[in-house]
Amino acid sequence: MKFFPGANAAASVINATVASGITWAIGLAINEVAYRNAMDSSKTIEQLLDSDFGSLFEKFMEQNPVTKNKS
Amino acid sequence: MDKQIPFNFDTYDLKEELDRLRGKVKKPNIFIAGATGSGKSSVVNHVFGRDLTKVAAGEPVTRGIHQFMSDEIAIVLYDSEGYEIGSARQQAYADEVIGFVERAQTKGAAEQIHLVWYVINASMKRVTPLDRALIKQLNEATSVAVLLTQIDQVDMDELTALRQELMDVVSEEAVFQVSVADELLNDPELRTHLDWERLVTWSVEQLDHSLQEGLLMEIHAESEAILKLKRKKANRIISGYVASAGTAAAVPLPFADAIALTPIQVTMSVHLFRYWGVKANDDMLKTLIGSTIIPQIGRALSKTILLTS
Numbered sequence: 001m002k003f004f005p006g007a008n009a010a011a012s013v014i015n016a017t018v019a020s021g022i023t024w025a026i027g028l029a030i031n032e033v034a035y036r037n038a039m040d041s042s043k044t045i046e047q048l049l050d051s052d053f054g055s056l057f058e059k060f061m062e063q064n065p066v067t068k069n070k071s
Numbered sequence: 072m073d074k075q076i077p078f079n080f081d082t083y084d085l086k087e088e089l090d091r092l093r094g095k096v097k098k099p100n101i102f103i104a105g106a107t108g109s110g111k112s113s114v115v116n117h118v119f120g121r122d123l124t125k126v127a128a129g130e131p132v133t134r135g136i137h138q139f140m141s142d143e144i145a146i147v148l149y150d151s152e153g154y155e156i157g158s159a160r161q162q163a164y165a166d167e168v169i170g171f172v173e174r175a176q177t178k179g180a181a182e183q184i185h186l187v188w189y190v191i192n193a194s195m196k197r198v199t200p201l202d203r204a205l206i207k208q209l210n211e212a213t214s215v216a217v218l219l220t221q222i223d224q225v226d227m228d229e230l231t232a233l234r235q236e237l238m239d240v241v242s243e244e245a246v247f248q249v250s251v252a253d254e255l256l257n258d259p260e261l262r263t264h265l266d267w268e269r270l271v272t273w274s275v276e277q278l279d280h281s282l283q284e285g286l287l288m289e290i291h292a293e294s295e296a297i298l299k300l301k302r303k304k305a306n307r308i309i310s311g312y313v314a315s316a317g318t319a320a321a322v323p324l325p326f327a328d329a330i331a332l333t334p335i336q337v338t339m340s341v342h343l344f345r346y347w348g349v350k351a352n353d354d355m356l357k358t359l360i361g362s363t364i365i366p367q368i369g370r371a372l373s374k375t376i377l378l379t380s
Contacts, residue, residue: 017317
């Protein structure tokens with residue numbers, strides 16, 4: 001990549017964009033799990049993280065137009 | 072070039088991170104005013120779900136006004152001793168309150184009074200001239216919500232008359248009808264006459280963005296509307312970490328970003344758990360993040376990579 005001027009800059013932008021998207025999806029998924037926990041106290045936060053976090057994270061990754069095809 | 076140290080979850084000092092987060096949250100200063108017996112304590116207990124004046128040590132900041140603050144509370148509460156309606160102390164009370172608030176507004180942003188909840192007992196069926204004068208003066212200095220308490224003790228006409236008495240000193244949307252009577256709180260139809268949710272929403276919106284988090288952390292979210300507001304406002308917390316993650320990852324070296332990103336994402340997770348008041352001790356939070364969240368992210372990402380490649 002060193003031989004292509006601007007390649008490093010482009011890689012930085014892609015890296016930063018993907019990292020932002022993943023962080024955004026983690027944040028939204030935790031936020032949603034905590035919201036569900038507050039709405040319905042019959043499930044503990046550990047149970048909700050076990051059952052819901054993974055699918056929520058995937059969902060928010062899918063919804064993010066930047067990360068859905070780049071991760 | 073500095074050698075980057077890989078993130079080690081076992082040595083990650085969660086306690087230090089939590090202490091740092093606690094220090095970072097800007098606390099809104101909320102002043103509770105009103106006559107003796109107006110229901111100030113009931114309002115505080117209902118909105119925050121606990122008696123904050125018992126959780127925090129009260130320090131007198133001036134005659135008749137106590138400041139309640141603690142590392143465990145994300146707001147600072149100022150409580151005034153109140154006055155007996157008709158007593159000689161009424162005017163002295165008004166002078167103390169307005170003097171205190173006006174002095175605070177000349178100080179730095181962190182010391183200003185960001186919000187006043189002025190409590191009037193609706194069952195007294197009147198707004199005194201002192202209430203009106205004080206509300207008007209306070210309203211010129213900061214945001215003032217007028218809370219008409221014990222509305223279960225008055226009929227609709229009396230309530231309308233009270234609201235009309237306040238019309239020229241405070242805007243209509245800043246007047247709130249409240250009660251902690253179970254017969255109103257537990258009846259879906261009667262509950263529609265209560266403005267608890269509107270009070271919370273209005274109060275949050277009066278605050279600068281940097282102060283909203285503190286108030287939302289302390290609010291006892293008893294309804295879906297407040298929980299939704301809390302969920303929506305959490306986006307601002309997430310945005311801050313997203314920006315840090317973007318900056319940390321703008322290094323075109325393989326895996327360098329992963330080293331820098333994990334602490335950001337772990338800290339964000341802790342921050343969000345604290346924001347939502349998740350009842351978990353520090354070790355439990357660490358376990359939750361380390362053994363539940365991180366592996367699930369790994370699985371989801373590898374699944375996404377397999378599907379898109």
